[in-house]
Amino acid sequence: MPIVDENAEDNPYLRDPPTDFEPVEELSPEEAREQVELLREAIREHDRRYYVENDPIIADRTYDALFSRLRELEDAFDLDHPDSPTRSVGGEPIEEFETVEHVAPMLSIEGSGDEADVREFDERVRREVGSVDYVCEPKFDGVSMEFVYEDGGLERAVTRGDGREGDDVTRNARTIGSVPQRLHGDYPDFLAVRGEVYMPKDAFQEYNRERIERGEDPFANPRNATAGTIRQLDPAVVAERPLEVFYFDVLEASDLEESHRAELERFPEWGLRVTDRVEVVDDVDGAIDYRERMLEARDDLDFEIDGVVIKVDDRDAREELGRTARHDRYAFAYKFPARAEVTPIVDVAVQIGRTGRVTPVALLEPVDVGGVTVSRASLHNPEEIAEKNVNVGDTVRVQRAGDVIPYVEEVVEKESEGHYELPDHCPVCDSPIERDGPMAFCTGGLACDAQLRRSIEYYASDDGLDLEGLGEKSVRQLVDAGLLESVADLYELEREDLAELEGWGEKSAENLLAEIDSAREPPLADFLSALGIPHVGPTTARELAREFGTFEAFREAAEDDPERLEGVDDVGETVAERIHEFFASEANAAAVDDVLEHVSPQESALASGGDELEGLTFVFTGSLEGVTRGEAQETVEAHGANATGSVSGNTDYLVVGDNPGRTKRDDAEENDVPIVDEDEFRDLLAERGIDLE
Known part of the structure; x- marks a missing residue:
């Protein structure tokens, strides 16, 4: 050492x-x-x-x-x-990566999972260069990169790309702890090495757990996480993620060693990290035996491998063997079979939904299910976990139906004692977790960050106030930028702050602010649905608005007289209790009060009206003069029509106001839906004896 x-x-x-x-x-x-x-x-x-x-x-x-x-x-x-x-x-973000040519081609490796193909490779090698030793290495399942050192200093790091040129990601590579900025010892004046950037499996599972608990989608496998990280435009983001590197080959050097094993022995002296799983064998049988032992050890490694690489050791023999346009002829990848359906549970993360529902998610060793690699599976709820007696460490069978998240079907090998128990407190906000029949819920409400982002998304969705331009991606961006820490913050967004965000501009910022401004006096039903009260969707919200007429009357009943709620259609004892609990939460009550400083829900007109518009479906976009868009929606609903948030083939009219969104107009044109402006809309109502004022 x-x-x-x-x-x-x-x-x-x-x-x-x-x-x-x-x-x-x-x-x-x-x-x-x-x-x-x-x-x-x-x-x-x-x-x-x-x-x-x-x-x-x-x-x-x-x-x-x-x-x-x-x-x-x-x-x-x-x-x-x-x-x-x-x-x-890290450092300041960059706008784009520069494409640079590699010092030497970074070719692919010919490979197969059949032993016969490995023996054929060996026969060709011995036929052309005679008897050789082979260096056997794990075939890392990460991101291959070129690292160039000049006079001992890191000059550049480049992704493999097409093998001839790749992206210069040097600034990102400098943030990885196992990438030395300077070499140690007696290093060559010029050295270009090939390394594999990867995310350790335990770090990957922990990182996925954090993403799930933040309400973000987890990565499918460590390789995807690595590839997505190394090409981030902000080096500070890369610095926060747990990447490592193994170095495994010399691409070019001012002073080459005579054999591959000698190079690997020198790497640690220069500060380049290598795996301790490398072995040298003297024939193909030794290489095949190495592969079988690595296959058995695969699950015990803290890095993903999908096979082994068998390389001719002697450099002169390598040169004599040459290369094709696509791969070096001195190396062969003996691949592993894909994991299929059966895999161990590494950890369990707790996902908090918009309404506070707690969903346990099994984090898995990545496994092939129906041709798709998955690393997580739903455990549904505490009752189902107990029924299946599933826990961390157990080997389970995973199933996948359509495009939904895979689920754990059964335990194949029981390696643990008992079943997984949910934590007593929310991992995001530390509020108590309470059971409700087979389900469990975080009691933090809008004070819980995990519920916050989803609450904002829902508030702006078709089932809420229908704020076009505020989808999942944009809400996450605004939350991550620190511009949204509550639903009420939507109404305090500034054009200058929005315009500075990546992908935004003055026009898109103005459109969003106009969209939000048009929803300051929403119909009561839309507002009730937008709050995300458990079990209160658009239909139930409409019935509540019809019954109580004003938000003040509804809230008084919700807080002080939940039994009165039970007389409303679609509201039973359970729903009434959930509504009461929502407003009994100090955090939720404070969040609603903050929103009400910016919003004035309108008195419901649903109790009156007629059927003049029965059978028609309207969609609105942009802001109207004299009335809010919400008031217009409630008016048509009070007279028998439907008001929906998205255009489809069933839509009868798209009503376009000032500063409309482009998406709904495009959908209307695609579905041959008539597009009318505000004057035409008012005329249409007047023809049926309806006054919009």
Whole structure:
């Protein structure tokens, strides 16, 4: 094992380093520069010890103190450098990646899952170059990249791309801890190596758990998570995600070794991390045996592999074997069969829905189900978990029906004791989790961040206030940007803040604000549905609006007289109790009050009217003059028509006001739906004796 540099005694930050530093203002520029160089040298060595040798010699908090001191000095004395370890914390986002040519072609590997094809490869090799040794390595299932070092410093990191050129993702690669900014030891003046960027399986499961609990879609497998991360335009995002690298080949170097095994032995000396699962064998039978042993060990590894790679060791033999246009002829991938339907549960995450419903989700070793790789499966609810007696560690059979999330069908091998128990408190907001029959619910309401995003989405959806331009993607973007921390924040959005977001502009910002402004006086039924009260969808909301007429009357009954709610169509004892619990929550009540500072729900007109518009379906977009869009919707509904949020072949009229959304107009043209402006709409109503005012 390589030891700490022989000059360690000259660097006080290597062994038992002090962390009580003198104030920055007391240092001269020369003293600061000397301390910075010592800190950089020490941190690089600590990185090598941690990532390559897996043998750290200082505690994590000591490392953090050294790192913070280095960053402090670089900032105070303007001593930034491209090779500095502090570059690993990210930087400013970029607009796009530059495409660059590889130092040497990054070709694919010929492969098969049949033993006969492996033996045929061996016969061809021995026929052309004679008897050889093979280096056997895991076939990593990550993202292959080229790393170029010049004079020991990381010059660039490039994705494989088409094998000839790829994207320059150097700034992102610098944020990965196992990518050294500078090489160690006696390294070549020029070195281009091939490495595999990956997300460790345990880190992937934890990262997916966090995404699920934040209400975001999880990644399908570690490879997808890695590929999506390495091409982020913001290096700070990459720095937050748990990526690692294994290096496994030399593409080009100013000083080449005679064999592949010799290269791999030198990699750790240079600070390049390699797997300890490499073996050298002297014939194809040894390679086949290696593959079988790796297949058995597959589930115990903390990185995904989908086979093994068998490489000719001798470099001269490699050159003699040559390459085709697509792959090197000295290597062969002996692939594993795909996992199918049966897989172990690694962890269980708790997903919080819009209404607070708690859904346990099994995080799986990725498995092929119906031709699709899945890494999660629904466990539905606590009652079903108990019935199936399923827990973390059990091997289960996974089924998939259509495009819905896969589900755990049964336990195949029971490896745990008992069944999984839901936590007592919400993992997002720490509010108590309560059971309601077979279901469980977070009691945090709109104070729960997981429910917040979905609540905003629902508030703006077709079943809510129908705010065009506020879909799942845009709501997530606004929440992530810190512009939305409550539903009420929708009404305080500023055009300048919106226009600065990626993918937005002045026009789209103005359209959204106009859309929100048009919904400040919504029909009572729409407002009740938009609040996301459990079990209160559009139909029930309409019945409640018809019964109570005003929001004040409805809320008074909900808070003080829930039995009165039970007399309303579509509302029974259970629904009435859920409505009462919603308003009994201080957090929910406060959130509703905040919204009411911006919104004035209109008195319902549903109790009066006639059937003049019976059988017609209207869709509205844009803002109207004299009345709100919500009032117009309620008017047509009061006279027997339907008012929906999206255009379809069943729509009779699309009513277009000022600043309309483009989507509904396009849908109307595609479905041959008549498009009318406000004057034409008023004329249509007047013909039937209906006054819009």
